[in-house]
Amino acid sequence: MKVSVIGGTGPQGLGIAERLAIAGVEVIVGSRKEEKALDVVAKAKEDLADYDLNMVGMANEDAAKEGDVLILTVPLAAQKPTVEGIKEFCKDKIVMDATVPLETAIGGKPFRFVDLMEGSAAERTAKILEGTGAKVICAFCNISNSHLANIPEEIDCDCLIAGDDAEAKATAAEIIDKIPGIKTIDTGILEKARIIEKITPLLIGLNIKYKSHYGGLRITGIPALDKD
Template structure:
């Protein structure tokens, strides 16, 4: 497995911190990004405490984290996403950018997918940073499961969408550090329009059955 320096923008949040934990365990250098470098370093310290001080995890502000990395995960709430990505566009250019963002709304009836002018969060990122290679992945993984698991989430698959096949293969390989097997190529980037709101279905399933549901695709050769 190739080793990467991975920035996790939004790495102080539950899902970002859980993804960072698994990448660090797998031997990747991880840089937690946050608007506050202090908060980022606090999250990095939590990961070092879980995995061991020998792992290469540090916290920086978002710009510094992106500059230090060759692959960047965007794991932030939809509210404020466009402003954040636009501000980071100069340092995201030329990078592999992995969008994990789910544009969701919530009301008394539960979670639901929002209509996005650009089609999806991933496509919005591509519009704002046309010189980046954008891939959508990791949308459906439970933040709690990511943080609590001591090993791979073997019951789940990571679906990967994008327009660059080589980039999708890199992200599929990264997915194996989470689930124990490569991610599944789900098609071109515009299909993030289907992947992102599917998270709302899982949230409502979790609410109904008091569980942590995920996505598992059958019929794929080993």
């Protein structure tokens, strides 16, 4: 199974791509420009030379076409044009959306949330992809870039996901849980993304307050998603 990280040259996307590639997943890193994706992948392989990374770079459209599962890791301002640009390649695919509507998109503070007409960024993606059969899942919103980049340390954080298709969520959890330390928690239908996404600015604010880069979330007393 090929996993394409759309907009994967930023800190979050690259962190996810590297973690999954280290875990043995075949990863495609997408970017608006193929050249940038190729350069970032080459640098990642150089920096992580101790690992045999099965990772290549492509333009976002080609990455979406080639990938079996897509992970969207772009800022809010780029979300709509990026999803529209890959829409034709999303037919019947799982699309994990890590977009968070932060006020930074309009020049504000990173610990403030922007309310969207669709209810959440993940629901906006689902709205754009209506009619394609794509199964949209809110995922990776609450895991900091610092955690992802802190290789090879395990990530002491749960990954909250939400989506309307149980089978797609099980597949997503199987992929996410390949990253050491992460436990995937299914919060329910896609509408729950409205809550998941709002946790991120809270965590950012806590990291700022306590001068940390590794603030995360653990859910206790609840079993991880059953992938069987």
